[in-house]
Amino acid sequence: MIGRILNILNKYSLLELISYALYSGYLLSLQWIGTFFFRLKVIFWNIQIGKSSKVTGKFLFFKYPGSKISIGDNFTSISHSSRAMATSLFSPTCIKTLSDSSEILIGNGVGLNGTSITARSRSIKIGDHVMIAANVTIMDSDFHVVFPPQGRLTNPGYEYDANIEIGENVWIGTRCTILKGVSIGKNSVIAAGSIVSKSIPANVVAGGIPAKVIRALETTKKGSNKK
Template identity: 40%
Template sequence: MKTNFYKLILKANRVRYGKNLSIIGLPVIFKQEKAQLQIGDNCTIKSGFLSNLVGLYQRTIIVARETGKITIGNNVGMSGATIYARDKITIGDYTNIGGNVKILDNDFHPLDPEARKIDDKALIKKKEIVIGSNVFIGVNSIILKGTKLGDNCVVGAGSVVSGVFPANVIVAGNPAKVIRNL
């Protein structure tokens, strides 16, 4: 599907995007009525199976639910990523999001077994994610609710990231920890 046609779909869904948005393949980009979703200038969203030879498992999915807010900075690239907000996700300028990365600011279901039976969305834990500028998130990583990554961080492939990390570090592992300074 051509980028210009997809941009019409974004406008119809009241998704704001900047100049030179490049869409390769067919992503799923959606926001609910009270949610906000903004994509900056010069961003690239890859969803085609062969658009990134790292081996994409899925199309890119960007969803802002309920009153969630997603702000994606300028010059951001992503491939087959999932970005899902019920609270708030901020991604800084010049950040690269590797293939199949998941960025999730909520638990999707209540943790309490009895609360799951009644499926009360108000009981779902959620917490803002802030990803700084010029961050590189390696393939198949998961960024969990409440995470803060400082500018220039590198997240090692396959990491599960939860917590606050300063600028200029490499974090890796499950759970991710600082493995060295840059």
């Protein structure tokens, strides 16, 4: 043990080690505070959650009476720039249901980063082990009719809302937008900055505006990805 400590001291300066230790402690305190207030909000809004949630930064809920929000085990959310790995975050993580028919169902092991998820009247399902990078927006509605234009401010167009389903092990890159009525098949990757307006199959990389399949992911017989 003493030899290991001496090797570390020889490799790094004392100032670097102190700075790293202080910053690590700061990040732990952010996570503790974020998780504490997250759990209070979950109780306040009567939201179902699993065990072992970890939240760093702000997390906003709005749950319409009679709607459903559930979050599985080992959930993580990051919405603080000090904890973001490779990009800035525009806003807190925000989950909203806007009518009694809407629901947001999040599986186990899901990670969000400053994500906005809004279910106005339909269902948004996110499968197990989905990774969602910073500043992604997911919504089941246009919130206004498209045509005629004079109706956009007065006609909410509820009948055009549509379900969203994101399969297990999907990775959604930073600044993507997932629009109403789409499904994303399991294991697929959505490239950064994409707008997903049509469904994406399983085991592919997709990207662009609108997002299209770029290539297939090679898989083993058991279905796991090869590098």
